[in-house]
Amino acid sequence: MSLQPTSHRIGVHCSIAGGHHKALYLGRDLGCEVVQIFTKNNMQWKGSALTDESVRKFRAARDETGIKTIFAHAGYLINLASNNPENLEKSRISLLDELERCRLLELPFIVLHPGAHLWTGEEEGLERILDSLDWIFHRFEGTTRIALEATAGQGTLLGGKIEHLAMLLNASHHRKRLRICLDTCHLFAAGYDLRTKADIEKYIAEFSQLLPWEKVVCVHLNDSKGPLGGRKDRHALLGQGQIGWECFQVIMGHDAFAEIPLCLETPKGKDNINDLETLRKLKKLRGNSLLKVIE
Template identity: 45%
Template sequence: MLLGIHCSISGGLHKAFGESASLGIDTFQIFTKNQRQWKEKIIETQEKSIFLDDFKTSHVKLIFSHASYLINLASNDDILWERSVRALIGEVQRCHDLGLAFTILHPGSAKELGEREGIKKIIKALKTTLQETKNSALKILLENTAGQGSSIGYRFEHLKQILDGADSARIGVCFDTCHAFAAGYDIRTKTGFEATMEELDSIIGLKNLYAIHLNDSKGELGSNLDRHEHIGKGRLGLEPFRQIMNTFSHIPKVIETPKKDNMDAVNLEVLRGLINT
């Protein structure tokens, strides 16, 4: 069972290992740089060796990153699109240098371009990124979105079209529970959860699912609101998490709930308590 949280890198990338050790987790997600700034970051030799040493001596088995929120591979603005591709290439290189397994990416926002054209731009961007990072086996996982604004990825069909277009074993999918519910997939009950996962399997294929984000939802079903809530404290309740903890034990899972007091520890405890129930 790989279960963890999104760890902070404040004070340095290796700081994530202190947080993960204190929580006793075996996987985590990080940002490899300030996710709200375009400024690129090169991993220095020393920073890299400290991180790799800590990784080796830790109990952590697998680490992945979340790409910058600024990246928009569906942008119709050529400058923003180019910048986004550069930023994704930088992300893949940093993850590769740090021994990470994959990076998670929001597919993009098409705005006036429309979904069809937006998806074409995303495919082109991914192809360029893969081409320019051929030295790496790092996977890029497309995350399903809540459908806020004109974001692409709120239907499994979008992700499938991108997977088909990019046509590479280095592209996969990450399933976010809050986003799925906000996008209209009713996973609150066992039957609803199973139906959603069957849909995911028939459209995308479960073999392409490499990670799960465990988040309860502040927003209602179909609200398109991307607002994460603590596990069992939102509109989702505990059932979808019970299902995931018991049927997707082989897939790495992290929570991305608000950082407050000891809530990461509390949420992890709630999730562990759902096993075999």
């Protein structure tokens, strides 16, 4: 018998050092109800193949820890909008490989930064992402979705505007296989204020005009070291950045976020002390009324 939350499930990004299963045991120790992982080293194009043994251990860890909401974040080298043919091909192959890993690990979606147009223009960049998604989904037969992440819009990175995400989802031949991941730091850095309840309502309304809110399958909870509209992707501990604690307090009590897995990507501190403390604080906001007993 255990107490499980009925809404506003939270967790953190967990390291797969020592094996994918290790992320889940770490998540359990930190009190996670949600765990995000990389499927391989996030700074390399290719990882060593997932063995039957590692898949078996991962599934066993999932059963043992009871953590049901597990998803992936794609590697940082991938750029589906690259205008360099060699780089574009590497990016597509790398993401396809990651999707295969997700299929084996039974992960429902992988979070992906849409891509950077590298000074070729937004329109051209978005078109290349659409072509890349076609290329990938023609080859991938699993059910794992790609969740395009809203970005801070730094440099030539696409995804800093809701319009970019809406264009990709609405124009793709594979829109049913696409979802959205939001990130409070990225949104704020891209110019969407989230400091008060009114700001958050405004963002939800703006988003909902272009895309169904149900497309959002994950929200990264990060405060921002940089200012509103500063286009800096620098995560701060919740309440210690330019966004402030109120935003996270509102999210934890807001119906729009009740069913969406919430995940921290903030500095972990020694022995993950920050993760432990922040999760504890967030859970208190949720209150006991949202817990139900699972036999």
